[in-house]
Amino acid sequence: MFKPLFKRLLPQTTASAHCDLPCGVYDPAQARIEAESVKAICEKYQANEDPEFRTRALIIKEQRSNLVKEHLWVLWTDYFKPPHFEKYPQLHTLVNEATKLAGASGAKGSADPKVAEELLAKIDQIAEIFWETKKA
Amino acid sequence: MFKPLFKRLLPQTTASAHCDLPCGVYDPAQARIEAESVKAICEKYQANEDPEFRTRALIIKEQRSNLVKEHLWVLWTDYFKPPHFEKYPQLHTLVNEATKLAGASGAKGSADPKVAEELLAKIDQIAEIFWETKKA
């Protein structure tokens, strides 16, 4: 996915969080970080047939997938406001699909790296909208 | 085991959960239970000026409000499916508003029982739709 230069310079200078004080800073990178981890876990799972390793991989993938869901839920409820949903009518569906892709019907229920890649692509779509709203 | 009629109409006949195996059972009562707690905490907060009690009340209200958000997010992502969102076009907005009402701009940020009542009313609207979809 293409990103304008402005976007590629951002994250580290705008590191952000999601504490619902609110502290006022948010960043879709938090969800993406965990989704990258999920993808790497799937790849290691496919490459290693040791049953102890595979069980550990599934335990940890379950946790990381859940973190993806939580980070996305925080963006949906705490960051995005009514005007955003008005301007981006697909936003509700997008976040709903992304969180489903991080759950039982997606990255939790599958150890296929391709499912994790679909999840990453969805998160990128949300991030695209997020950064547009930050510039606005 | 015999149960008197009164008892048989109570929670245990509709008990449900949300583990994303998924186990297949869900119930908006889980969100409502925590929201009832939030309301009771607000009432006790208003009736008690002891600073230690008030600090404890705020600590616990923060936790319970967060549980409301989590239970609602689970319904939105794990229980509700595309056909539900099609049939109830207000559903996305409803859940989004309910989770906002459980957060900083609602029950987390306020110790007014009326805010907790608004939250409860929103949860009831979601529950109404939920039970309709279960009957369908």
Add this chain to the structure above:
Amino acid sequence: MFKPLFKRLLPQTTASAHCDLPCGVYDPAQARIEAESVKAICEKYQANEDPEFRTRALIIKEQRSNLVKEHLWVLWTDYFKPPHFEKYPQLHTLVNEATKLAGASGAKGSADPKVAEELLAKIDQIAEIFWETKKA
């Protein structure tokens, strides 16, 4: 908001919680909800031989069984008072057996739905006493 009779008899009229402020509301449905989930997980485990699914089922069953224990412990310590234990001399043993049934010697250690059913029956016995004390 109007509610049909069927709806008004459901969970939301008895919603309760357990925060140890205390907020003052408790409900054995919280333990039952998780035990229902444990039973459903066992059934799905028996019906599905896929090793990834089975590992996920055991991960989640461990969590849900633990929630059963926690909800019951809260009732035992935070809701039930000395007069209750006097009136119901079997109550200590009942809760102790129920929490053991949710642990290693019960629903944690077994994936047999019958064990989960025994757990549910014990929780119902506790609930029976609970609702009697609420009426008193």
Add this chain to the structure above:
Amino acid sequence: MFKPLFKRLLPQTTASAHCDLPCGVYDPAQARIEAESVKAICEKYQANEDPEFRTRALIIKEQRSNLVKEHLWVLWTDYFKPPHFEKYPQLHTLVNEATKLAGASGAKGSADPKVAEELLAKIDQIAEIFWETKKA
């Protein structure tokens, strides 16, 4: 590795845990450790009127008191068996009182070090029975 006598009598010779595999080792020291912390927090709270410090103390005391409850519940459910309850008929009441003393009506609800001391004394009574059963 050589250890001076003083050291060899210390915790590491009786270290134990409570994971409900079960791993088979338990130790009332885990509850006592957190109760000691609760008492120290109360003492520091009474000695420091800075409102920020006091709020932090209440936040942390709430967490530590809860750990006391959890460690005691684990002993009650996972370590103690029917023959123990038969031999020590006061054991149910003792653990119930101890967990209540760690909650809202005890160390959670009060910042008085004396309440924490009562809690410690109750834990010692449970520990006394625990160590007797280990010798048996």
Add this chain to the structure above:
Amino acid sequence: MFKPLFKRLLPQTTASAHCDLPCGVYDPAQARIEAESVKAICEKYQANEDPEFRTRALIIKEQRSNLVKEHLWVLWTDYFKPPHFEKYPQLHTLVNEATKLAGASGAKGSADPKVAEELLAKIDQIAEIFWETKKA
């Protein structure tokens, strides 16, 4: 602190995590994100004298500061290897000081934004070493 262009383009393309499978990806941004939140919380705390808001701010600052500690500990134990500690003899002290600055003697114990800024500067020093080791 000056950062070479290469560094400023990084994070979003190298999003990473810390699950100890290990998945193999790490990023000091995770610690920085929470430290930014801590700083923002301190600023809002100083600007708002409402006691309910201030209590909430302290509750949340405690949590966020702890996340900073956890993310740094993960880097210290899971990412950095003996050759790194050999090449950067100050690294142990640096991470130790940073985690102390996130604790009681730093950001937990103080609501002064300047303390959070010192924490951020320390994290940047760790990040500088981190990115050097990634290039090596």
Add this chain to the structure above:
Amino acid sequence: MFKPLFKRLLPQTTASAHCDLPCGVYDPAQARIEAESVKAICEKYQANEDPEFRTRALIIKEQRSNLVKEHLWVLWTDYFKPPHFEKYPQLHTLVNEATKLAGASGAKGSADPKVAEELLAKIDQIAEIFWETKKA
């Protein structure tokens, strides 16, 4: 309450904790307790080929190993001060190695009781230094 000499030398006289208020008490026994549990889990794992039991053992070993890491990190950051690191120049490396031994390259990644024993030996070395600093 009277206690036999044997009992009075046991854990309760050295009970300690780690809450970062700070309450001021710490004890390496907390890390050792969880490491003992890890070792017992490994032994039971090797002695039992039932796949459900083995999966449960790996789930719980993952949790207990993580607790070891957390307890050691707390000692390293919250208890040990610059003069300690000056007096014991090996201390940084020792704690770093111990936490690595509790992670993926040690007790998390292996179900061999010998790995848990190595971890226990490392913890004992840290405890030795800890108790020396307490006497100083």
